[in-house]
Structures are given as structure tokens and as C-alpha cells.
Amino acid sequence: MYRQLKKNIFKAKILGRLPFSEKTKRDALYSGMTWPNNAAFATVISFDIDYMEDEAALTPVIELLQNNDCPASFACIGAMVEQRSGCYRLLPELGYEIINHSMNHPYHRVIYPDDRWMNLSEEKIKTEIINCHDIIRTKLGYTCKGFRTPHFEFRGDIIPVLKELNYTYDSSGFYSEKEIAGSLPPLIDGFLEIPIYREASSYRCVREQHLTDIQWSSKLEDILQYEASIGGIASFYFDPQDIPARPWVLQKLIKTARENNAWLATYAEVAGHTAVL
Numbered sequence: 001m002y003r004q005l006k007k008n009i010f011k012a013k014i015l016g017r018l019p020f021s022e023k024t025k026r027d028a029l030y031s032g033m034t035w036p037n038n039a040a041f042a043t044v045i046s047f048d049i050d051y052m053e054d055e056a057a058l059t060p061v062i063e064l065l066q067n068n069d070c071p072a073s074f075a076c077i078g079a080m081v082e083q084r085s086g087c088y089r090l091l092p093e094l095g096y097e098i099i100n101h102s103m104n105h106p107y108h109r110v111i112y113p114d115d116r117w118m119n120l121s122e123e124k125i126k127t128e129i130i131n132c133h134d135i136i137r138t139k140l141g142y143t144c145k146g147f148r149t150p151h152f153e154f155r156g157d158i159i160p161v162l163k164e165l166n167y168t169y170d171s172s173g174f175y176s177e178k179e180i181a182g183s184l185p186p187l188i189d190g191f192l193e194i195p196i197y198r199e200a201s202s203y204r205c206v207r208e209q210h211l212t213d214i215q216w217s218s219k220l221e222d223i224l225q226y227e228a229s230i231g232g233i234a235s236f237y238f239d240p241q242d243i244p245a246r247p248w249v250l251q252k253l254i255k256t257a258r259e260n261n262a263w264l265a266t267y268a269e270v271a272g273h274t275a276v277l
């Protein structure tokens, strides 16, 4: 009973004032979704740079992306960019997207261990988003267009802040596997929310479930085949630190996406494309 109640409160907090269910379903861009260059579907590969271990893995990850001519989006934490901007400078220089991932990433085991994103005041949330935006602009000369909440704790009151900053999308808390609209983006208060295959992340598959590389790779392949068949978005997130030990998994993902006629793009490009539909 208590657990159920707790679950409901959490759910209510997550959804905030979202007109979820029917409205979300109706607003989802189910039909008429077409992709540039007659591609069958879109594929977005994103990385969350959450820890120094992720920063340390950036060079091999970028090398792999460069060798495979593959775009990608990187969620970056303001406080880390501020301290070690040298690690991040190459990302915009090489044309990769930077996603605002908040200034201090609440519930981060090093930077901000004491509180969760869900518990912060509306004012604090706003500061977290705006400060990260400003640091990335000052330190890297890059203007973010999208946001990802720490630990994917989506809450509805981020939307007005993101709109104020002229962001074009959020990609925070929606599971492609679990949402009514699947992998296709719903509009939340007229704002684009791009779901993610969170169950296929390296964190979940490699570190939590201890799948073999082959099992993980086959899960990724299944998603690509499925998205190719429905014309959706195969939106992935990985932690850079998990890649250097198994680069072939990412290589194979990129190769299979291409073989299935994917449009490999950043989130910002996908958001730009859906805006003109």
C-alpha cells in the first residue's frame, strides 16, 4: 500500500502538470514522419559525460566516431566544463552537439550527492539549467539547443525554462520501450520530447545487467531493425567509459544503422527536422 502510494507520488511528480495519456498520444507525431534523403528512420547516438572516467574515455570515443563519420550528441555538466573545459573543446570544433545536462547534476556522487533533481525548488531548477547554458556558451562558445535532466528525472516545470532559452527539444525521461507513442516524440505543452531506449544503454546492459557484448549488441540491432520497420527514432545513450573496452559494439551499431538506411543525426538535427514537418 505504502509502496504503491510512493510510486503514485513519484509518478505524479514526474508527470507534473503534464496532460499525459490521451493528449500525449494524440500529439505524438505518429503519422507523416518522413526523414531526410528518403531515409527509413532516424538514429541518434548520445553520450552522457557524467564522471571523470567518461572524460578520460572521450578521445577513443571521438576517434571511433570520426573514423566512422558518425554524428553524435554529448550531454555535458556545467561544473565539469567549467573546471576542465580543455576536455570538451574538441566536441563543438568537430561538429558534435552539446546537450545541457544541468550545472551540478543533482544526485551526482561527486559534485552534488545530497539532493535529487526531483526535490529541488522550481527556482533552483531554473538556475541549474541557465548556469549550465551560460558556462557552455562562455567556455566553449557553443549555444545549446537541448536539455537532458540528471538521472532522467523529468519534471514538467523545466519546459518553460527551456522555451525561454529558445531550446528546440528535451530528451530526458521518456523510455522508448514504455511510452504510448513508442520512439516517436510526443509534444509536451507544444515542446518536443525525444524518448530514449534507456534499456539499451551501456549503463543498464553492461554495468547493471552484465550482458555479454554480443547480447548487448544484438539488443541494439533489434532496435534498429524495429525502428527501420516503423520509420521511428532509434535514440540511444551510452556512457563514454563503457566504450573503449568494446568499440566494436558501437562500430557495429553505426554500420547496421547505415545498412538499414538510417539518417544518422544529432538530437538538434532531428528536432530541426520535425519542426518543419
Ligand SMILES: [Zn+2]
Pocket (backbone or CB within 6 Å): 048, 050, 101, 105, 149, 150, 151
Ligand atoms: Zn547524467
